[in-house]
Amino acid sequence: MTSDTTGYGLLRNPRLNRGTAFSLDERRRLGLEGLLPPAPSSLMHQVARIHMELSHLPTDLLKYLLLSDLQARNETLYYAVLMSDPATFMPVVYTPTVGEACQKFDHIFRAARGVYLPITARGRIRQLLAQWPVADVRFIVVTDGERILGLGDLGVGGMGIPIGKLSLYTACAGVPPEVCLPVTLDVGTNNAELRDDPLYLGLRQGRVRGAEYDAFIDEFVETVADLHPRCCIQWEDFANINAVPILARYRDAVCTYNDDIQGTAAIALAGLYGALRITNQSLADQRVLFLGAGSAATGIAELISQAMVLEGVPLAEARSRNILFDVNGLVIHSRTDVAPFQAVFAIEHAPIADFAEAVRVLRPTAIIGVSTVPKLFNQSVIEAMTEVNQRPIIFPYSNPTSRSECTAEEAYRWSKGRAVFASGSPFPPVTVEGQEFVPGQGNNVYIFPAMGMAVYATEATRVTDAMFIVAARAVAALVTDGSLATGLIYPPQSDILEASLEVAAAIADHIFDHGLARVPRFADTRAAIRERAYRPEYRSLI
Numbered sequence: 001m002t003s004d005t006t007g008y009g010l011l012r013n014p015r016l017n018r019g020t021a022f023s024l025d026e027r028r029r030l031g032l033e034g035l036l037p038p039a040p041s042s043l044m045h046q047v048a049r050i051h052m053e054l055s056h057l058p059t060d061l062l063k064y065l066l067l068s069d070l071q072a073r074n075e076t077l078y079y080a081v082l083m084s085d086p087a088t089f090m091p092v093v094y095t096p097t098v099g100e101a102c103q104k105f106d107h108i109f110r111a112a113r114g115v116y117l118p119i120t121a122r123g124r125i126r127q128l129l130a131q132w133p134v135a136d137v138r139f140i141v142v143t144d145g146e147r148i149l150g151l152g153d154l155g156v157g158g159m160g161i162p163i164g165k166l167s168l169y170t171a172c173a174g175v176p177p178e179v180c181l182p183v184t185l186d187v188g189t190n191n192a193e194l195r196d197d198p199l200y201l202g203l204r205q206g207r208v209r210g211a212e213y214d215a216f217i218d219e220f221v222e223t224v225a226d227l228h229p230r231c232c233i234q235w236e237d238f239a240n241i242n243a244v245p246i247l248a249r250y251r252d253a254v255c256t257y258n259d260d261i262q263g264t265a266a267i268a269l270a271g272l273y274g275a276l277r278i279t280n281q282s283l284a285d286q287r288v289l290f291l292g293a294g295s296a297a298t299g300i301a302e303l304i305s306q307a308m309v310l311e312g313v314p315l316a317e318a319r320s321r322n323i324l325f326d327v328n329g330l331v332i333h334s335r336t337d338v339a340p341f342q343a344v345f346a347i348e349h350a351p352i353a354d355f356a357e358a359v360r361v362l363r364p365t366a367i368i369g370v371s372t373v374p375k376l377f378n379q380s381v382i383e384a385m386t387e388v389n390q391r392p393i394i395f396p397y398s399n400p401t402s403r404s405e406c407t408a409e410e411a412y413r414w415s416k417g418r419a420v421f422a423s424g425s426p427f428p429p430v431t432v433e434g435q436e437f438v439p440g441q442g443n444n445v446y447i448f449p450a451m452g453m454a455v456y457a458t459e460a461t462r463v464t465d466a467m468f469i470v471a472a473r474a475v476a477a478l479v480t481d482g483s484l485a486t487g488l489i490y491p492p493q494s495d496i497l498e499a500s501l502e503v504a505a506a507i508a509d510h511i512f513d514h515g516l517a518r519v520p521r522f523a524d525t526r527a528a529i530r531e532r533a534y535r536p537e538y539r540s541l542i
């Protein structure tokens, strides 16, 4: 036995530590007698103790810190707490609280977690990555800290994101925590306030760009592939200028994806599939008008187009049914300010500068708001949508709530209860025309943990767009008729583990069907996924 599997060292080993839950027999055999208060607790009592402690803390950041300390002390108990009530704890260990934790990273730093790769260590990435004590890492979430949530460049403080996101992979879909590794690539920061802060923990230099940055990313990807050949790399919160080319460069070379781009598009597509269960229409018949033509709009538009292709619509026609409208109006061929990634969605049409007019003229079945500008789905837009559709699909997806293109109450009231509504940020239920509506929130958490679990279980070689379409369909299929009757088109977050395991099984079947698995096909995919899912239970140590 080594020192961290027995005696005092065992109590400092978060993976094996049970704290007060060590039985009297275990304490005798593992050299723990005298090191713990005499009366053993059950895991259930430990969870209750943490719940009680959390309930007395006045801020979410303090709750985040308590949970973060717990993760460093007793991993099983940490996940038992998270999984006891995921809907409550997700916003504490991830957005929005993690944003504040990243901003204050250098002032609240506690135990180190994950691997930090500074660009100054170029040429030695293998040596640094190999310091991580796990031989077969299967899942990496990596950031370079440049576009952390909506908060911008937080430098090395971005590490809170891979750590928090990986907690959700485990808590929401059962990806075993021991195979997960959070990584931060420190290429400097352009945030002057951070660089001037004496407590800043990252490189005090401007961001490296261009060939040197690309070579660093190359070295990272190659080293991961070499050290951990079954590992999937998930890129997180990179600025668009890097996120898009990085995904393009590696998506066909290794197992990798970008949740901001692909997961986000999938959750919007899931919302559309869910809405179609209410409107009783097919995807192929939809015409979607986007308010906004940025990365979110074009990513969603492309995935919807790909999904339409699967229903027999030629790609060019599918793209022409996903119409963009930005700050300069309708995106049409004759415009000279359209970037190549937008141009594939440009249509042949006269200019239109007013969004409500665009709705009246183009008669979309759905409008998706990804403009970052609040209130643009105003009364005349919603009324125009209600004029041209029996059940208008209205998705204001801009985050946070203060930027939502409209509120749930406005969409239901102005459409006289006919809107099929979902939003990027949560809204409480509303009663309009005597009926209660439950607005759904398009949250990536229905997609990425399930994707991670499917990739982990099947040891997938690649992550394809088709896998995200499968995930979107599976999410929509999980919405009950009862939920649909209240207008809710996403599954409830309280059932996230069950939902994720179902979605993961659907993705896994697709992975097998397309020859992308590195393990033999499971006899029963759902059972195999469940069998491999992590459960927060103490393992026997004697």
Ligand code: NAD
Pocket (backbone or CB within 6 Å): 264, 265, 267, 268, 291, 292, 293, 294, 295, 296, 297, 325, 326, 327, 328, 369, 370, 371, 372, 373, 376, 397, 398, 399, 400, 403, 423, 424, 425, 442, 443
């Ligand atoms: P972006 O900055 O790349 O794009 C914004 C787009 O909106 C641009 O095309 C711009 O021209 C357009 N725009 C700005 N003002 C406008 C106006 N007055 N009228 C019409 N168009 C206008 O941003 P992005 O990365 O694409 O993200 C957009 C928003 O979508 C963010 O708030 C993000 O949080 C949200 N989002 C939500 C989800 C979700 O599912 N919940 C998914 C993706 C993105």
